[in-house]
Amino acid sequence: MYKIITKKELAPKEKMFEIEAPDIAKKAQPGQFVILVIGEHGERIPLTICAYDKIKGTVSFAFHEVGKTTKELGLLNEGDCLRNVTGPLGNPSEIKNYGKVLCVGGSIMIAPLLLQIKALKNAGNSVTTILGARIKDVLFMEDEAKSISDKLHIATDDGSKGYKGLDFLKDLIAKENFDHCVTMGPVVMMKTVSEITKSCEIPTTVTLTPLMVDGMGMCGVCRVTVGGKMQFACVDGPEFDGHQVDFEELVKRQRMFLPEERVSSVLWEIGGCKCGRNKA
Amino acid sequence: MAETKPKPKPKIKKESIEMPKQAPKERVKNFNEVALGYDEEQAIEEANRCLQCIKPQCVSGCPVEVPIPEFIKCLRERRYAEGIATIKTKNALPAVCGRVCPQEEQCQVNCVVGRIGEPVSIGRLERYLADWEREHGLQIPEKAKPTEKKVAIVGAGPAGLTAAADLVKLGHRVVMFEALHLPGGVLVYGIPEFRLPKAIVRNEVNYIEKLGVDLRVGNQIGRTHTIPELMKGGFDAVFIGSGAGLPQFMGIPGENLGGIYSANEFLIRVNLMKAFQFPEYDTPLRLGKHVVVIGGGNVAMDCARSSMRLGADVCLLYRRSRDELPARKEEIENAEEEGLVCKFLAAPLKFIGDEKGWVKAMECQAMELGPPDASGRRRPIPIKGSDFTMETDTVIIAIGQTPNPIIQRTTEGLVVNPKHGTIIVDENGKTSLDGVYAGGDVATGAATVISAMGMGKNAAKAIHQYLTNKK
Numbered sequence: 001m002y003k004i005i006t007k008k009e010l011a012p013k014e015k016m017f018e019i020e021a022p023d024i025a026k027k028a029q030p031g032q033f034v035i036l037v038i039g040e041h042g043e044r045i046p047l048t049i050c051a052y053d054k055i056k057g058t059v060s061f062a063f064h065e066v067g068k069t070t071k072e073l074g075l076l077n078e079g080d081c082l083r084n085v086t087g088p089l090g091n092p093s094e095i096k097n098y099g100k101v102l103c104v105g106g107s108i109m110i111a112p113l114l115l116q117i118k119a120l121k122n123a124g125n126s127v128t129t130i131l132g133a134r135i136k137d138v139l140f141m142e143d144e145a146k147s148i149s150d151k152l153h154i155a156t157d158d159g160s161k162g163y164k165g166l167d168f169l170k171d172l173i174a175k176e177n178f179d180h181c182v183t184m185g186p187v188v189m190m191k192t193v194s195e196i197t198k199s200c201e202i203p204t205t206v207t208l209t210p211l212m213v214d215g216m217g218m219c220g221v222c223r224v225t226v227g228g229k230m231q232f233a234c235v236d237g238p239e240f241d242g243h244q245v246d247f248e249e250l251v252k253r254q255r256m257f258l259p260e261e262r263v264s265s266v267l268w269e270i271g272g273c274k275c276g277r278n279k280a
Numbered sequence: 281m282a283e284t285k286p287k288p289k290p291k292i293k294k295e296s297i298e299m300p301k302q303a304p305k306e307r308v309k310n311f312n313e314v315a316l317g318y319d320e321e322q323a324i325e326e327a328n329r330c331l332q333c334i335k336p337q338c339v340s341g342c343p344v345e346v347p348i349p350e351f352i353k354c355l356r357e358r359r360y361a362e363g364i365a366t367i368k369t370k371n372a373l374p375a376v377c378g379r380v381c382p383q384e385e386q387c388q389v390n391c392v393v394g395r396i397g398e399p400v401s402i403g404r405l406e407r408y409l410a411d412w413e414r415e416h417g418l419q420i421p422e423k424a425k426p427t428e429k430k431v432a433i434v435g436a437g438p439a440g441l442t443a444a445a446d447l448v449k450l451g452h453r454v455v456m457f458e459a460l461h462l463p464g465g466v467l468v469y470g471i472p473e474f475r476l477p478k479a480i481v482r483n484e485v486n487y488i489e490k491l492g493v494d495l496r497v498g499n500q501i502g503r504t505h506t507i508p509e510l511m512k513g514g515f516d517a518v519f520i521g522s523g524a525g526l527p528q529f530m531g532i533p534g535e536n537l538g539g540i541y542s543a544n545e546f547l548i549r550v551n552l553m554k555a556f557q558f559p560e561y562d563t564p565l566r567l568g569k570h571v572v573v574i575g576g577g578n579v580a581m582d583c584a585r586s587s588m589r590l591g592a593d594v595c596l597l598y599r600r601s602r603d604e605l606p607a608r609k610e611e612i613e614n615a616e617e618e619g620l621v622c623k624f625l626a627a628p629l630k631f632i633g634d635e636k637g638w639v640k641a642m643e644c645q646a647m648e649l650g651p652p653d654a655s656g657r658r659r660p661i662p663i664k665g666s667d668f669t670m671e672t673d674t675v676i677i678a679i680g681q682t683p684n685p686i687i688q689r690t691t692e693g694l695v696v697n698p699k700h701g702t703i704i705v706d707e708n709g710k711t712s713l714d715g716v717y718a719g720g721d722v723a724t725g726a727a728t729v730i731s732a733m734g735m736g737k738n739a740a741k742a743i744h745q746y747l748t749n750k751k
Contacts, residue, residue: 041562043563089503217685
């Protein structure tokens with residue numbers, strides 16, 4: 001069950017798996033996610049779907065090795081199996097012909113953004129893509145993005161490649177008349193993009209990836225405030241109007257379990273826990 | 281009758297046999313089961329208190345119609361295998377029911393012995409037999425001839441497991457879809473280990489699987505497959521038992537601060553994901569020293585008792601008074617023995633956070649009781665100028681759950697109560713769609729395990745009828 005068919009290294013600590021999951025592949029659409037559990041003692045983590053092959057019966061997702069679970073995931077190889085993968089969860093993206101679309105992707109979420117770009121192109125849109133990363137070494141899928149977009153720009157936090165930061169977006173938006181903006185990436189990036197597009201009145205869709213446990217509406221840990229109302233990212237989203245999201249609150253909620261996540265990660269790395277969970 | 285004639289007054293002990301329990305001071309430090317169960321002699325002694333009524337009143341109080349006098353007779357004659365088989369003709373989950381059913385409001389409230397003393401402890405006897413079977417090996421009953429009919433069960437909780445067991449025994453092919461990665465529904469994610477050990481749930485599910493039910497976990501109906509797809513894809517009928525999984529919040533300021541959990545989140549982390557064994561298990565839970573649980577039902581008690589086991593001081597905040605607490609009396613007593621402090625007639629107005637966005641206090645308001653409301657309980661009315669502040673670092677909101685909306689949203693033509701989100705069914709569990717039945721919390725709103733099982737059983741009968749008539 002849920003065998004890893006291909007494993008790709010996108011950048012240091014950033015990997016992509018293609019797994020066997022025919023039921024999920026059959027129903028998957030851009031914008032949806034899966035919840036996976038690695039083993040017996042594992043937690044449930046959500047990952048956005050970044051490709052699917054309905055004929056082969058596979059779905060793909062990308063992840064950044066940041067905590068215990070993603071690091072453990074990164075050690076698995078082709079042929080290994082995951083205990084459980086549930087999906088496709090969440091509402092699919094609204095794909096239609098907006099006209100000119102600006103797509104801004106950052107770090108690991110670049111992978112699912114490409115799936116979205118393909119769908120937007122198929123719907124007849126003209127797409128300008130911005131790929132963002134901390135530094136140039138962790139940037140990936142540049143060629144693929146170039147081949148599917150009408151225009152491509154690169155931005156890095158330190159300016160090691162392309163533009164430095166996202167300030168250039170203001171000029172770009174002033175020059176080009178975008179009808180819609182789609183942004184997927186770290187919360188801070190989505191917040192910046194949303195602030196810029198709000199001032200220019202460009203409707204903006206953000207994909208939120210808050211903490212989740214069940215991912216199907218049961219626990220409410222993924223609750224976010226959108227337009228002053230409580231929404232669950234798992235069943236009401238994960239896509240929302242970027243101009244309505246309370247990003248400050250989201251950032252705080254994402255950090256709720258940071259100390260525990262660090263403990264878990266460190267213990268796992270030093271192999272200090274004698275309960276055998278490393279083999280889970 | 282003949283054998284009782286020489287003795288005009290049968291010697292019935294007025295008091296039931298106490299069931300051994302872990303002492304409060306000990307049990308509040310562990311997650312092991314609180315109630316330890318009868319030993320053989322205690323079970324027989326208690327079984328001997330049963331009058332074996334010709335017209336048993338107890339059975340009419342049981343939502344799944346367990347043949348109570350019959351199984352008790354087997355027990356006192358030490359025919360244990362027969363006793364458990366008798367229960368299982370009607371109830372596929374006796375080890376669960378023997379532990380979590382509110383017998384005091386159901387079978388036992390009708391017990392004739394109860395008129396002269398304490399009623400027979402039917403639940404404890406049921407538990408004894410179920411535990412006996414677990415230790416001595418499961419028996420699998422014979423099934424009816426295969427019917428070539430295929431039924432999908434949505435949700436492996438109490439309603440779904442019951443319907444699945446009944447339908448598979450009638451010879452139908454049964455596939456059970458569970459959205460979570462483990463089967464059991466509320467029995468695994470909701471009810472804590474110390475009230476219902478998960479190994480026991482696993483064992484009950486094993487029994488259902490051994491009956492021939494094909495269980496598929498991690499399969500969310502409404503997403504992975506939809507109900508119309510199932511009906512078109514070879515299933516002759518569907519039973520929806522997807523539960524009441526959507527947590528309710530209060531809609532007051534500060535509810536999204538860190539340290540504020542829905543009861544569901546707290547219980548899922550602790551029970552399903554075993555956060556009480558973090559970091560051995562990967563899912564964390566951050567619990568402060570001063571936990572406030574808001575609500576007064578069984579779920580609130582489960583949250584409070586789990587929190588105490590995790591080392592916290594716990595205060596239960598309930599807007600009505602002790603008399604209106606909806607939780608089982610036994611649970612309230614257990615919780616108070618373990619150190620629960622209750623604050624009645626008060627409700628929160630807002631939560632106050634620290635600079636990191638973590639809850640540090642809550643503003644509350646005192647209440648008084650007015651005339652009864654629609655639920656028949658006296659309505660709480662705020663007392664003006666009674667505001668006060670309570671310090672806390674963790675809040676668990678246990679004010680109820682509503683049905684998960686995913687199936688309702690993805691099933692065209694399924695009629696749903698617009699106010700509560702419950703699926704509307706007739707007395708047989710039939711929905712607005714042909715061949716689609718529903719039962720349990722998704723149809724009633726949050727209720728008990730046994731009422732869900734009763735509806736599962738009822739719907740199974742109706743589905744069998746439907747399949748038999750459908751050629």
